[in-house]
Amino acid sequence: MGIEEIGGQKTAGASKIEPTKGKLGVMVVGLGAVATTMIAGVEAVRRGLAKPIGSLTQMGRIRLGKRTDNNFPLVKDFVPLADLNDIVFTGWDIFEDNVYESAAHAKVLDEKTLAELKPFLETIKPMPAVFDQYYVKRLHGTHVKKGKNKRDLANQVIADIQAFKKTVDRVVMIWCGSTEIFMEATAVHESVAAFEKGLENNDIGIAPSQIYAYAALSEGVPFANGAPNLTVDTKAMIELSKKNNAPICGRDFKTGQTFMKTVLAPAFKARHLGVSGWFSTNILGNRDGEVLDDPESFKTKEESKLGSLEYIFQPELYPDLYKDLYHKIRINYYPPRGDDKEAWDNIDIFGWLGYPMQIKVNFLCRDSILAAPIALDLVLFLDLAKRSQELRSIGIQEWLSFYLKAPQTAEGLYPEHDLFIQSMKLKNTLRHIMGEDLITHLGLEYYD
């Protein structure tokens, strides 16, 4: 068999992956717009009411072997993923609303769909949350845990996880909670020992999202971070993740504007077209938009959204094309639009001999409709990683950067933001763990 196109990088054979058995428990932190849209969507798909559009795990195919082999199995038939029918949801929120009430409040899904799903959605009631308004200024939580210090709160979350574990076979946790204030790693994040001391001392550097993450990883539970928060992006959490074979990934679901950015920017770069300005603005009226109206939460989001262009364009290597790029991002809270976000991008580019051109992108999207399948895929792939002997002990699952705005990487490694590199990386990782040949698209063997 000619393996040129498929890489010359034959993998050594399938690494061991435990089969899916029994129920997969999904613990969701923050039962707001994204979470309820994911949960309701999974139930709608299970009942045959709708299709899981936007989900690679449910609808995607993966090419195996040469182009002439014509072999494109469904991803979910190729790798052992939990079946949607085997997923059980639970979660935490700072409000007492059950998933039906919260979904009705979010107004993402229409009333008819929600009414059909109501008996199921009503059964999922949030557990009291770990919350502190210092970290999310615009929210006033009422359904919150009380504890003598952060260690006590972490222990309460650990107890929630242990109780849930008794009812299911495997557990994954995902943060779909609000964006916390901008934070950077400090001494308390240097090691697990320092972090644990910080829990005892109520260190200000430990935000609620980190307490959930610590609890999950202590229990060997994989953790995905759908928000731009620091959460698992610290030495302490990476150490804990590796120690307990609990895979992690973050940060921030890549849904609307950044999704488009990481498609368009690689195209300009590939053609060596220059970019002098990229102005991105958004209007958004859901609770996420309200939280992001606070400058401290906005800063966390801004940092997460800003990084992609810098890494894609590599201005230090292409100063003539990208050195003077002015990149600006704005998010404006505008209640009438609810979850139906509108994003505008004005892109000033230049071509041959420096002649300027403009591109305008106006994306009228639905934030949570785009985010829900991403949250689902992350949960299913983290569960796969946990069952894979090769992936479970490496900590950060960089192959999931496809889904993330500010992908977490090993120390000293710059993140890949180009959506198509990310897609190839994801699929090659699946081929690799299943012992299939990697695909590099060289293709010379067709012309032998």
Ligand SMILES: NC(=O)c1ccc[n+]([C@@H]2O[C@H](COP(=O)([O-])OP(=O)(O)OC[C@H]3O[C@@H](n4cnc5c(N)ncnc54)[C@H](O)[C@@H]3O)[C@@H](O)[C@H]2O)c1
């Ligand atoms: N919707 C998208 O397309 C998208 C894209 C990328 C990232 N995100 C991020 O995902 C997160 C969720 O977005 P959303 O639109 O569902 O927001 P949302 O405001 O509708 O939901 C967040 C929920 O988290 C709860 N919460 C806040 N702090 C909590 C805590 N400490 N413990 C438990 N629950 C807590 C809130 O009460 C709320 O119900 C946000 O951080 C957002 O920035 C969303």
